[in-house]
Amino acid sequence: MAEAVLTVKNLNKSFGRKQVLHKISFSCAPGRIVGLVGANGAGKTTIMKAVLSLTSSTGEVTIDGQKSTFDHHPVLDEVGALIEYPGIYPYLSGRDHLKLFAMGNKNTQDIQALVDALNMDKYIDTKARNYSLGMKQKLGIAMAFLNNPKLVILDEPMNGLDPQATKELRDLIIAKRDEGVTFLISSHILSELQKLAEDLIIIDHGKIVQETTMDALLESNNHFVVVSTTDDVKAKQVLSETGYKLVGDVEVKIQTKTDDAVADVLKTLSDNQVTVTDVQHQDEDLEGSVLKLLDSEDQK
Amino acid sequence: MWTLYKQESFKLLKKKSTLWISIVLALIVFGFALTSRLQPKYFSASVLFTTNFGSTTFIMFFLIAAAASIVTMEFQYGTIKTVVSQRYSRSMILVSKWLVILTYSLYLYVMTAVLALIAKFVFVNDKFSLTGTGYNNDIWQDWLANLGAGLLTLWLLISLVFLLATLFKSSAVAISVGILGYFVLNIVSSVMFILIHSHEWLKWNPINFLNYGSQVLEPSLSKLTRLSDVQLFWGNVGYIALFLLIGLLLFRKRNV
Ligand SMILES: Nc1ncnc2c1ncn2[C@@H]1O[C@H](COP(=O)(O)OP(=O)(O)OP(=O)(O)O)[C@@H](O)[C@H]1O
Ligand SMILES: [Mg+2]
Numbered sequence: 001m002a003e004a005v006l007t008v009k010n011l012n013k014s015f016g017r018k019q020v021l022h023k024i025s026f027s028c029a030p031g032r033i034v035g036l037v038g039a040n041g042a043g044k045t046t047i048m049k050a051v052l053s054l055t056s057s058t059g060e061v062t063i064d065g066q067k068s069t070f071d072h073h074p075v076l077d078e079v080g081a082l083i084e085y086p087g088i089y090p091y092l093s094g095r096d097h098l099k100l101f102a103m104g105n106k107n108t109q110d111i112q113a114l115v116d117a118l119n120m121d122k123y124i125d126t127k128a129r130n131y132s133l134g135m136k137q138k139l140g141i142a143m144a145f146l147n148n149p150k151l152v153i154l155d156e157p158m159n160g161l162d163p164q165a166t167k168e169l170r171d172l173i174i175a176k177r178d179e180g181v182t183f184l185i186s187s188h189i190l191s192e193l194q195k196l197a198e199d200l201i202i203i204d205h206g207k208i209v210q211e212t213t214m215d216a217l218l219e220s221n222n223h224f225v226v227v228s229t230t231d232d233v234k235a236k237q238v239l240s241e242t243g244y245k246l247v248g249d250v251e252v253k254i255q256t257k258t259d260d261a262v263a264d265v266l267k268t269l270s271d272n273q274v275t276v277t278d279v280q281h282q283d284e285d286l287e288g289s290v291l292k293l294l295d296s297e298d299q300k
Numbered sequence: 301m302w303t304l305y306k307q308e309s310f311k312l313l314k315k316k317s318t319l320w321i322s323i324v325l326a327l328i329v330f331g332f333a334l335t336s337r338l339q340p341k342y343f344s345a346s347v348l349f350t351t352n353f354g355s356t357t358f359i360m361f362f363l364i365a366a367a368a369s370i371v372t373m374e375f376q377y378g379t380i381k382t383v384v385s386q387r388y389s390r391s392m393i394l395v396s397k398w399l400v401i402l403t404y405s406l407y408l409y410v411m412t413a414v415l416a417l418i419a420k421f422v423f424v425n426d427k428f429s430l431t432g433t434g435y436n437n438d439i440w441q442d443w444l445a446n447l448g449a450g451l452l453t454l455w456l457l458i459s460l461v462f463l464l465a466t467l468f469k470s471s472a473v474a475i476s477v478g479i480l481g482y483f484v485l486n487i488v489s490s491v492m493f494i495l496i497h498s499h500e501w502l503k504w505n506p507i508n509f510l511n512y513g514s515q516v517l518e519p520s521l522s523k524l525t526r527l528s529d530v531q532l533f534w535g536n537v538g539y540i541a542l543f544l545l546i547g548l549l550l551f552r553k554r555n556v
Binding site for chain 1: 303307310311314315316373374377378379380381382383384385386387389390552553555556
C-alpha cells in the first residue's frame with residue numbers, strides 16, 4: 001500500500017476535565033474517500049480540528065509524510081477544509097473569497113473551474129452577505145478545493161444543499177478522487193456517505209469503534225428475502241420447520257446469508273404447495289449497520 | 301508573511317467603511333479649516349493645524365475600531381478557521397494584522413497631514429505662517445512633533461486594543477475599552493496627577509504615558525507627569541511592546 005496521506009496517532013483531547021478524544025489513531029490512504037461516522041458529540045469535528053491545528057491536542061499528525069503540529073504546520077498548504085459552517089466575510093463577494101485564499105498567479109481559471117463545477121456562476125460576484133445557507137455552503141466547499149489540495153477535509157459537506165447541489169458535490173468529489181485527491185468526510189446523511197465513502201472510521205464517545213471499508217461493512221450486513229404468498233401462515237410454518245430464520249410478524253421475511261438462498265426458499269415453498277406471488281430483496285444499508293454497531297457499543 | 305499581509309490588506313480595503321473613513325477625515329480637515337477661517341475668535345487656525353485640523357482624534361476612534369475588528373471579525377464570521385488552517389503560524393497571522401494596521405495608521409496620518417497643508421494654503425493662509433511661532437517652536441515643528449508623538453500614543457491604545465481583542469472574542473468589548481480608555485484619561489488625569497504627586501511610582505502607569513503628545517507641545521506638563529520627554533517616548537515604546545507581546549502569547553495558544 002502507498003504511504004498514507006494522513007496519519008493520526010494517539011490523538012487525545014480534553015476540554016477542561018472532560019476528555020473528548022481517546023487515543024484516536026487512523027490513516028487515510030491516497031486517493032481514497034474516507035468517511036468519519038459517529039453520533040452527535042462523538043468527536044468528529046474535534047478530530048478534524050486537531051488535524052488542521054485549529055485546536056491543540058496531544059498525539060501525532062502526519063500529512064503527506066510531514067509532521068504537522070499546533071505551532072508549525074507548513075504542510076497544511078496541501079490540505080483544504082470546511083469545518084462545521086463555512087467562514088464567510090459578508091462584505092466580500094464569493095469570487096473575492098476565492099481570490100483571497102488562492103495562492104500563486106495562474107489561479108483565475110482554477111477559480112472559474114470550481115465556480116462552474118458547483119454551479120455558482122449566478123451569484124459568485126455578489127456580496128456574500130445576501131447568500132442563502134446553501135450558497136454559503138457551496139462557497140465554503142469551493143474554498144476547500146482551492147489550490148489543488150492533496151487532502152480535503154469536509155465536515156458535514158451536504159449541510160443545506162439541495163438534491164441538485166448534492167449531486168454536483170458528489171460528482172466533484174469523485175472526479176477529484178480519480179485525480180488522486182484523498183478525502184476525509186463526516187456526514188450524518190449516511191445514505192449519501194454510502195454513495196461516496198470507500199473506507200469508514202466509526203467513532204463513539206471519542207473512541208474508534210471500527211475501522212473498515214464500506215464493502216466489508218455492507219458485506220457483513222444482514223440480507224433479507226421477503227416473499228408474498230397465497231397462504232402466509234402456512235409459508236411461515238413450512239419455512240421455520242425447514243430451519244430458516246424468520247423475522248418480523250406481518251410479512252414472510254427470511255434472514256439469509258447470501259443472495260442465492262432465494263432459490264432454495266422458493267423450492268421449499270413450492271414443494272409444500274405454497275404459491276409465491278412476489279419476491280423482494282431487502283439489504284440493510286449503512287445506516288442500519290451503523291445504528292446496530294453504535295447500539296451494541298452503548299450496551300457495553 | 302507577505303501573502304498574509306496581502307490577504308489582510310485585501311480584506312481591509314474591500315470594506316466599505318475604509319473608503320468612507322478617508323472621505324469623512326477629508327471633510328473634517330476642510331470643515332475645521334473653514335470654521336477657523338469663519339470663526340477665528342473661537343477656533344485658532346494655528347492650534348487646530350497642529351492636530352491636522354482636529355482629525356487626529358477621529359483617526360484614533362477609527363483605528364481603535366479597525367484594530368479591534370481586524371482580530372475579532374475572524375471569530376465572529378468563523379473565518380478564523382480558514383485563516384489558521386493555512387501554512388502559516390498563528391504568530392505570523394497576528395503580526396501581519398499589526399503591520400496592516402500600522403500601515404493604515406501611517407496612511408491616515410500622512411493623508412490628513414497633506415490635506416491639512418492644502419487646507420492651510422486654501423482657507424487660512426493669511427492666519428498664520430508655518431514658520432511663525434507656535435507653542436515654543438516654529439509652528440511646523442510643533443505640528444510634526446505633535447503628529448509623531450500622537451501616532452506613538454495612538455499605538456499605545458491600539459496595542460491595548462489588540463490585547464483585549466485576543467482576550468475577548470467580541471469587538472464591542474475591545475472597541476469600548478479603547479475609546480473609554482481615552483475618555484477616562486481626560487477625566488481622571490487631574491486625579492491621577494494628584495496621586496502621582498503623593499505616590500511618585502504611579503507615574504509609571506500606562507495612562508500617564510498618553511500625555512506624551514501634549515507634553516511635546518507644553519513642556520511645563522512634565523511638572524505633572526514627573527517624566528521627561530525621553531522617558532515618555534521610551535515608556536510608550538515599552539508599553540506598546542509589552543501589550544503586543546502579551547497579546548501574541550495569548551493568540552498563539554488560541555483554540556478555534
Ligand atoms: N469548545 C468546546 N468546549 C468544550 N467542549 C467542547 C467544545 N467543542 C466540543 N466540545 C465537546 O466535545 C465533544 C465532541 O464534539 P464534536 O463537535 O467533535 O462532535 P461531533 O462529532 O462533530 O458532533 P456533531 O455530529 O454534532 O457535529 C462533545 O461532547 C462536545 O460537547
Ligand atoms: Mg461536528
